[in-house]
Amino acid sequence: MHRILLLTFLILLSPTAIGQAPPDQPKQSEPTVRPIASKHPHHRMHIDLDGMVMNENSETLPEGCERIAGEAEITVHAGRTHARRFNGKIFAFDQQQWDVEPCTRLRITLINDDDIRHQWMIHELPVYLHPPFGMFTIELNGKGQKTGTLITPKEKKTYLVHCDLPQHMENGMKAQLKVAGGDGDLSSIPGLTAEETPDRYPVEWPNQAYALLGIAAFTGITIPFLLGGVLRKRNGASPTDRWEKDKDEA
Amino acid sequence: MSHSKRLILLFCSILSFAAAALLFPGAEGESSVTAPATLPPAQPSSEDLVPPCRNKKRAAWRDEQVIEDVPISASPACEPDNPNAVTAFVKGTDRVAMETLMRTRLARDTLIKSDDRDGDGDPDVIRIVLEVIELNGSTPDGDYLFPTYAIAPGIQPGLWVFAPKTRGMAVKHAFTDEANEMLRAPSPVIRVEQGDTVMITLENTHYFPHSIHLHGVDHPWRDAAGHYNDGVPQTGERRVLPGERKTYTITPRQPGTMFYHCHVQTDTHLMMGLNGMFVVEENRPDNWLQTFNVGAGHVRHSSAAVKERYDREYDLHYQALDKELGAIIQSANDPRLIAKAMNREYDLTDATEDYYLLNGHAFPYTLRDALIVAKPDENVKLRVVNAQHGLLALHFHGHKATVTALDGVEQPPGLQVTRDVFDLAPAQRLDLHLQTSDDGLHGYGPGIWLFHDHVESGITTNGMNPGGNISALVYEEFLSEQGMPAVAASIVQPLFSKRFQAGQAPVWQQGEAARLYGDVAPLFPSTGRVIAAGLLVGIGFCLLVIVFRSFSRSR
Secondary structure, eight states: OHHHHHHHHHHHBOHHHHHSOOOOSOGGGSOSOOBOBOSSTTSEEEEETTEEEEEEOSSOOOTTOOSOOEEEEEEEEEEGGGGTTSTTOOOEESOSEEEEOTTEEEEEEEEEOSSSOEEEEEOOOOTTTSTTTTOEEEEESSSEEEEEEEEOOSSOEEEEEEOOSTTTTTTTOEEEEEETTOSSOOTTOTTTSOOSSOOOOOOOOOHHHHHHHHHHHHHHHHHHHHHHHHHHHHHSSOHHHHHHHHHHHO | OOHHHHHHHHHHHHHHHHHHHHHSOOSOOOOOSSOOOBOOOOOOOTTTBOOSSOOGGGHHHHSOEEETTEEEOOOOSSSOOOHHHHHHHHHOTTTSOHHHHHTSOBOTTSEEEEOOTTSSSSOOEEEEEEEEEEESBOOTTSSOOBSBOOSBTTBOOOEEEEEEOBOSOSBSSTTOOBBOTTSOSSOOEEEEETTOEEEEEEEOOSSSOBOOEEETSOOOSBOTTSOBOSOOGGGTOOOBOTTOEEEEEEOOOSOEEEEEEOOSSHHHHHHTTOEEEEEEEOOOTTOOOOOEETTSEEOSSOOHHHHHHOSEEEEEEEEEEOHHHHHHHHHOOOHHHHHHIIIIIOOGGGOOOOEEEETTBOTTTHHHHOOEEEOTTOEEEEEEEEESSSOEEEEETTBOEEEEEETTEEOOGGGOOEESEEEEOTTOEEEEEEEOOOSSSSBOOSSEEEEEESSGGGGOBTTBSSOTTOEEEEEGGGBOTTSSBOOOHHHHGGGSBHHHHTTOSOSOOSHHHHHHHSOBOOOOOOHHHHHHHHHHHHHHHHHHHHHHHHHHHHO
């Protein structure tokens, strides 16, 4: 099934782009960005030794947008150091949520602060703008930065943004992009929302917990007496008195 | 009611309950004159059965072909390696045409080859990037695993692998959780040429620290720049933490079949799958090597030295997994919880292995991509590594192979023994020369000949046979069109069943055997006992109520 994706890439390849043989030279002389897709002039894919920008769209208007309503720009850092704020997480973006207006041309610059691969991958965008899966991705092979563009759709919606390397989203590299305020929150966004299937952590009883238990127990003992006093004042007799009385009558 | 009457009633009530318990029908019973019938075999369902060979689209990958001037030999098995990836592994991911690279999942900087230092027509400086990938790991987003990798139908143990650096999604496409073809067990075979300067960069994409230890490969303890090069934290090397990279630089002087593995918490990290075969090929002119053999198995572009002496070459990676160890990464997400469970609570001395894999798969999935395919009168080169926790006793049906090298060291002619069981201690390697000549010694003629571990636990999956590392040496004339051993579908299909793998279906389920050895229809519980137990429970309960009511009346 992965061939669907590969086929799509191939469809996007223009004959001229294929004709450009890769430079048969060592790393230094390869151009930093080499566009290889041009059938849809704005759905381009750039790939080089530093990473790739896949499926960007800077011109085609989403359905319902009459014009580009505005320009916006975000800079996202990715890496291990950004997860230090979140206990039990390893990787993170420096921000976990971005709010953008609809029909806005959004330029995203991803800065990778780690020496390994990270992605800024967004899902469920309109498939006609980002074929074949409605995804847009910036990927960096290591330290460095890349910029890509998309145009936000008209609808009020919350989009998943993550790094798809195994265990990167699971370990904290998850965020959400809200267009027009979004239509809710996603789960497991570090520092923002609870996890769907949270871990079970050990519980320990320090002295304070025992003290709290003691106070609660003492309070529990006093409640019937206090209640009794209140009722006696109101009815002239405590519930215990009345119970004794009922028993005698029986 | 007097106290004595109450006591008697209470006693009778208890007696009734006790009698009911005694008479209650048990989980097992005896049949009458006729034993119970055999349950009919379960109706096949698409949820349960997996197609034995599902990749019809890969048919074109099987042919002998030339991509970008790289000759790639035919690989007729059901799931051959992607020839585009083979081309990228021969030319380097930076030099291969973008069109070819796009047909793989590799990144542009995965493998860079340069500098023909000795002027013999092949590159001598090789830069390799490995990532660490978790397969079948857990997620805080729900009760599912990601990305999934099945070793056999329905079996997805948690495991880790080194993988060549890839790009894009970890999965096959946006609507599946199944890992893409590059992310699989075992960790890939790495092939370099004797005398090459090889820089192996570990990019730690995982949440735990890791390292690479080049077991048996000629490498200095410290490289020219003075950096630790042995991958061992206890002798000074800093563990490679998540997000960090570390390059190991070597110029191996001796050829041979070697090994590499993570040396951080080796007991668990090796057993989780962070180990692979490392081959140093003899130096020859114009010797462009297939640097990675993902999933091990057939080498579709062998080295010059191997081609001089052999018709085909196969890498055989034997590996075992403990399901309890793998379950640790599926039971929590917080790395601190996983670290505690794995490093301090898991005790390898109390552990047993459950899954035995050949080239990342257990039988019957081994039939898809771990076959040895040959024709009569051929010379086949086999490289074997035992990455299991215990002894491997590799046995070939119908053939006696000859040992040419042990642990990467060629054996003198007098020690090149010919036999049919080869014992390998953990981490040992073996080079074998398998001849498919029908001479009664090296071979007994064409057929579908099994080869497997003869330590019998090795041929089980979760304790059930047939499973484990069973695979087959298949002569081409015995291959089906799809590249599977030409065995009747009625024999093969029931094995590709999740129910069967889970032990829920009888082992013998074909023809008359299904009636003879199928599951027994459960007995109806003894009618008399059901009635008696029911009556006694009722009586006991009634007596209890009488006793309690007598108390409230007397008050």
